[in-house]
Amino acid sequence: MSPTAPTKTLIQSLKPALSPASQGMKDELFQIVKRLSFKTGDFVLASGKRSNYYIDCRMSTLDGRGAFLIGHLFHELLENLNVDAVGGMTLGADPMISSVIYRSAAVGHPLSGFIVRKEAKGHGAARQIEGHIAPWMRVALVEDVVTTGGSTLKAIEAIRTAYPTVEIVQILSIIDRNAGGAEAFSRLQIPFQALFDVQAFLAE
Numbered sequence: 001m002s003p004t005a006p007t008k009t010l011i012q013s014l015k016p017a018l019s020p021a022s023q024g025m026k027d028e029l030f031q032i033v034k035r036l037s038f039k040t041g042d043f044v045l046a047s048g049k050r051s052n053y054y055i056d057c058r059m060s061t062l063d064g065r066g067a068f069l070i071g072h073l074f075h076e077l078l079e080n081l082n083v084d085a086v087g088g089m090t091l092g093a094d095p096m097i098s099s100v101i102y103r104s105a106a107v108g109h110p111l112s113g114f115i116v117r118k119e120a121k122g123h124g125a126a127r128q129i130e131g132h133i134a135p136w137m138r139v140a141l142v143e144d145v146v147t148t149g150g151s152t153l154k155a156i157e158a159i160r161t162a163y164p165t166v167e168i169v170q171i172l173s174i175i176d177r178n179a180g181g182a183e184a185f186s187r188l189q190i191p192f193q194a195l196f197d198v199q200a201f202l203a204e
Contacts (some may be wrong), residue, residue, distance in 0.1 A: 004085050016077045016170075016193070030196060033060045033174065038107030039203050045147055045155040048180070053202070057144035057174050061082060061095040072140060075107070081169050084137040087114035087129075087159075092144045096174075100142065112137075115156040127159050135163050140170040146194060149181030153174040156188065175201075 022065030036059040043054040060066040074096065078086070086100045087093070097113040104111040133139065139159070145154045150170055152200060159166055168190050176182060176194035185192040 013070075016080060018073065018076055022073060022076055023186060025069050025072055026195060029060075029066065029073065030200070032063060032066045032069070033051065033057065033196070034201060034204060036060050036063060036066070042125055046151065049147070055145050055175055055177075055198070056176070056203070058092065058095070060174070061092075061099070066097045067095060069080040070096055070174065071103035074100045077193060078140050078170060079104075079109070079170060080109075081137055082139065083111065083140045083169060085114055085131075085133055085139045086118060086137060086142060087131065087155070088142045090115045090117055092151065093142050093155075096142045096144065114139075115160050118154070131137035131164065133159070133163060135165045137163075138167045138169050140172060141168060143171070143173045145175045145177060146173040146181035146192075147177045147179045149184040153184060156190070161170075166185075186195040 001136045002087065010195050024090050032056070039054045039056060040052060040056065045051055045054070061070060072084075078201050086097050088097060094115055101111050101113045112132030114129055114133040117130065120128040140177070141152055141155055143149075146152070156168060159168065170187055170193040171190055173181075173192075173194045175198055176192075177198045182192050182194075
Protein backbone atom coordinates (compact mmCIF):
# COMPACT_ATOMS: atom_id res chain seq x y z
CA MET A 1 0.00 0.00 0.00
CA SER A 2 1.36 3.44 -0.88
CA PRO A 3 2.16 5.90 1.95
CA THR A 4 -0.71 8.15 0.92
CA ALA A 5 -3.37 5.41 0.86
CA PRO A 6 -4.28 5.48 4.60
CA THR A 7 -4.66 9.27 4.50
CA LYS A 8 -6.84 9.09 1.41
CA THR A 9 -9.01 6.39 3.00
CA LEU A 10 -9.38 8.46 6.17
CA ILE A 11 -10.34 11.56 4.20
CA GLN A 12 -12.92 9.62 2.20
CA SER A 13 -14.42 8.20 5.41
CA LEU A 14 -14.89 11.72 6.78
CA LYS A 15 -17.08 12.91 3.91
CA PRO A 16 -20.36 14.33 5.24
CA ALA A 17 -23.56 12.98 3.74
CA LEU A 18 -26.75 14.69 2.63
CA SER A 19 -29.96 13.87 4.44
CA PRO A 20 -32.59 11.84 2.57
CA ALA A 21 -34.77 14.96 2.50
CA SER A 22 -32.09 16.81 0.52
CA GLN A 23 -31.70 14.17 -2.17
CA GLY A 24 -34.66 15.63 -4.05
CA MET A 25 -32.95 19.03 -4.04
CA LYS A 26 -29.78 17.43 -5.36
CA ASP A 27 -31.73 15.76 -8.17
CA GLU A 28 -33.34 19.09 -9.05
CA LEU A 29 -29.96 20.83 -9.10
CA PHE A 30 -28.62 18.15 -11.43
CA GLN A 31 -31.36 18.97 -13.93
CA ILE A 32 -30.67 22.71 -13.65
CA VAL A 33 -26.95 22.23 -14.24
CA LYS A 34 -27.60 19.88 -17.13
CA ARG A 35 -29.99 22.34 -18.79
CA LEU A 36 -28.15 25.60 -18.14
CA SER A 37 -24.49 24.73 -17.79
CA PHE A 38 -23.51 21.59 -19.71
CA LYS A 39 -22.34 22.41 -23.26
CA THR A 40 -20.77 20.26 -25.98
CA GLY A 41 -18.26 21.44 -28.57
CA ASP A 42 -14.52 22.20 -28.66
CA PHE A 43 -13.27 24.08 -25.60
CA VAL A 44 -10.01 25.08 -23.91
CA LEU A 45 -10.33 24.77 -20.14
CA ALA A 46 -8.77 26.99 -17.46
CA SER A 47 -6.18 24.24 -16.95
CA GLY A 48 -5.12 24.60 -20.62
CA LYS A 49 -6.50 21.20 -21.57
CA ARG A 50 -8.90 20.75 -24.50
CA SER A 51 -12.29 19.15 -24.02
CA ASN A 52 -15.32 18.24 -26.13
CA TYR A 53 -17.61 19.51 -23.39
CA TYR A 54 -17.70 22.51 -21.08
CA ILE A 55 -19.60 23.13 -17.89
CA ASP A 56 -20.34 26.82 -17.31
CA CYS A 57 -21.61 26.56 -13.76
CA ARG A 58 -22.05 30.32 -13.48
CA MET A 59 -25.24 29.87 -15.49
CA SER A 60 -26.49 27.70 -12.61
CA THR A 61 -24.94 29.46 -9.62
CA LEU A 62 -26.41 32.77 -10.86
CA ASP A 63 -29.83 31.24 -11.46
CA GLY A 64 -32.24 31.98 -8.61
CA ARG A 65 -33.34 28.42 -8.02
CA GLY A 66 -29.86 27.05 -8.64
CA ALA A 67 -28.40 29.44 -6.07
CA PHE A 68 -31.04 28.43 -3.54
CA LEU A 69 -30.32 24.72 -3.98
CA ILE A 70 -26.54 25.14 -3.87
CA GLY A 71 -26.77 27.20 -0.69
CA HIS A 72 -28.97 24.59 0.96
CA LEU A 73 -26.90 21.57 -0.11
CA PHE A 74 -23.46 23.03 0.60
CA HIS A 75 -24.56 24.39 3.95
CA GLU A 76 -25.93 21.00 4.97
CA LEU A 77 -22.59 19.37 4.14
CA LEU A 78 -20.80 21.95 6.31
CA GLU A 79 -23.13 22.40 9.24
CA ASN A 80 -21.54 19.71 11.44
CA LEU A 81 -17.93 20.70 10.68
CA ASN A 82 -17.87 23.78 12.93
CA VAL A 83 -16.65 26.09 10.19
CA ASP A 84 -16.51 29.83 10.77
CA ALA A 85 -16.26 31.03 7.18
CA VAL A 86 -16.67 29.94 3.57
CA GLY A 87 -14.50 31.24 0.74
CA GLY A 88 -12.92 30.52 -2.60
CA MET A 89 -11.19 31.88 -5.66
CA THR A 90 -12.96 34.70 -7.45
CA LEU A 91 -14.91 34.69 -9.81
CA GLY A 92 -16.44 31.23 -9.87
CA ALA A 93 -16.78 30.86 -6.11
CA ASP A 94 -18.37 34.27 -5.47
CA PRO A 95 -22.07 33.42 -6.00
CA MET A 96 -21.73 30.10 -4.15
CA ILE A 97 -20.19 31.81 -1.14
CA SER A 98 -23.12 34.23 -1.06
CA SER A 99 -25.61 31.35 -1.32
CA VAL A 100 -24.04 29.44 1.56
CA ILE A 101 -23.72 32.37 3.96
CA TYR A 102 -27.29 33.47 3.17
CA ARG A 103 -28.53 29.97 3.97
CA SER A 104 -26.48 29.88 7.18
CA ALA A 105 -28.08 33.12 8.36
CA ALA A 106 -31.54 31.86 7.43
CA VAL A 107 -31.15 28.89 9.81
CA GLY A 108 -29.77 31.04 12.62
CA HIS A 109 -26.06 30.26 12.49
CA PRO A 110 -24.54 32.88 10.15
CA LEU A 111 -21.16 32.12 8.63
CA SER A 112 -18.68 34.65 7.31
CA GLY A 113 -17.50 34.79 3.71
CA PHE A 114 -14.31 35.73 1.90
CA ILE A 115 -12.96 35.71 -1.63
CA VAL A 116 -9.41 35.19 -2.85
CA ARG A 117 -8.15 37.29 -5.74
CA LYS A 118 -5.78 35.82 -8.29
CA GLU A 119 -3.27 38.40 -7.10
CA ALA A 120 -3.21 41.22 -4.57
CA LYS A 121 -4.71 44.55 -5.53
CA GLY A 122 -2.25 47.25 -6.53
CA HIS A 123 -4.16 49.94 -4.63
CA GLY A 124 -6.11 50.52 -1.44
CA ALA A 125 -5.29 47.94 1.24
CA ALA A 126 -3.47 45.83 -1.39
CA ARG A 127 -5.09 42.64 -0.12
CA GLN A 128 -5.37 39.36 -1.99
CA ILE A 129 -8.05 38.04 0.36
CA GLU A 130 -11.21 40.13 0.75
CA GLY A 131 -13.93 39.70 3.32
CA HIS A 132 -14.08 38.04 6.71
CA ILE A 133 -11.21 35.76 7.63
CA ALA A 134 -9.16 35.66 10.83
CA PRO A 135 -6.20 33.60 12.09
CA TRP A 136 -8.35 31.54 14.50
CA MET A 137 -10.93 30.40 11.94
CA ARG A 138 -11.88 27.01 10.56
CA VAL A 139 -12.85 27.56 6.92
CA ALA A 140 -14.27 25.70 3.95
CA LEU A 141 -13.51 26.42 0.31
CA VAL A 142 -15.94 26.12 -2.59
CA GLU A 143 -15.36 25.78 -6.34
CA ASP A 144 -17.90 25.25 -9.10
CA VAL A 145 -16.04 22.70 -11.24
CA VAL A 146 -12.86 20.94 -10.15
CA THR A 147 -10.55 19.80 -12.93
CA THR A 148 -6.95 19.81 -11.72
CA GLY A 149 -7.92 21.87 -8.69
CA GLY A 150 -5.60 24.68 -9.75
CA SER A 151 -7.85 27.57 -8.70
CA THR A 152 -8.46 26.18 -5.24
CA LEU A 153 -4.80 25.25 -4.82
CA LYS A 154 -3.93 28.91 -5.47
CA ALA A 155 -6.53 29.96 -2.90
CA ILE A 156 -5.06 27.53 -0.37
CA GLU A 157 -1.57 28.91 -0.97
CA ALA A 158 -2.80 32.49 -0.50
CA ILE A 159 -4.62 31.61 2.73
CA ARG A 160 -1.69 29.70 4.19
CA THR A 161 0.67 32.55 3.35
CA ALA A 162 -1.50 35.28 4.86
CA TYR A 163 -3.08 33.25 7.67
CA PRO A 164 -0.91 30.22 8.47
CA THR A 165 -3.01 29.30 11.53
CA VAL A 166 -6.31 29.12 9.61
CA GLU A 167 -7.54 25.53 9.34
CA ILE A 168 -9.00 24.53 5.96
CA VAL A 169 -11.36 21.71 6.88
CA GLN A 170 -13.32 21.01 3.68
CA ILE A 171 -13.40 21.69 -0.05
CA LEU A 172 -16.75 21.46 -1.83
CA SER A 173 -17.57 21.65 -5.52
CA ILE A 174 -20.61 21.16 -7.67
CA ILE A 175 -18.84 18.88 -10.17
CA ASP A 176 -15.63 16.85 -10.16
CA ARG A 177 -14.19 16.29 -13.64
CA ASN A 178 -11.91 13.49 -12.33
CA ALA A 179 -8.79 15.12 -13.73
CA GLY A 180 -6.50 15.18 -10.71
CA GLY A 181 -8.08 17.74 -8.41
CA ALA A 182 -9.25 15.26 -5.79
CA GLU A 183 -5.78 13.68 -5.66
CA ALA A 184 -4.14 17.10 -5.28
CA PHE A 185 -6.38 17.95 -2.33
CA SER A 186 -5.75 14.53 -0.78
CA ARG A 187 -2.01 15.15 -0.87
CA LEU A 188 -2.66 18.27 1.21
CA GLN A 189 -4.82 16.18 3.55
CA ILE A 190 -7.87 18.38 2.96
CA PRO A 191 -11.18 16.53 2.56
CA PHE A 192 -12.92 17.09 -0.78
CA GLN A 193 -16.46 16.36 -1.86
CA ALA A 194 -18.38 17.10 -5.06
CA LEU A 195 -22.13 16.97 -5.44
CA PHE A 196 -21.80 15.34 -8.86
CA ASP A 197 -19.30 13.33 -10.85
CA VAL A 198 -18.96 14.54 -14.42
CA GLN A 199 -19.70 11.01 -15.67
CA ALA A 200 -23.30 11.48 -14.56
CA PHE A 201 -23.70 14.25 -17.15
CA LEU A 202 -21.77 12.43 -19.87
CA ALA A 203 -24.00 9.38 -19.42
CA GLU A 204 -27.20 11.35 -20.04
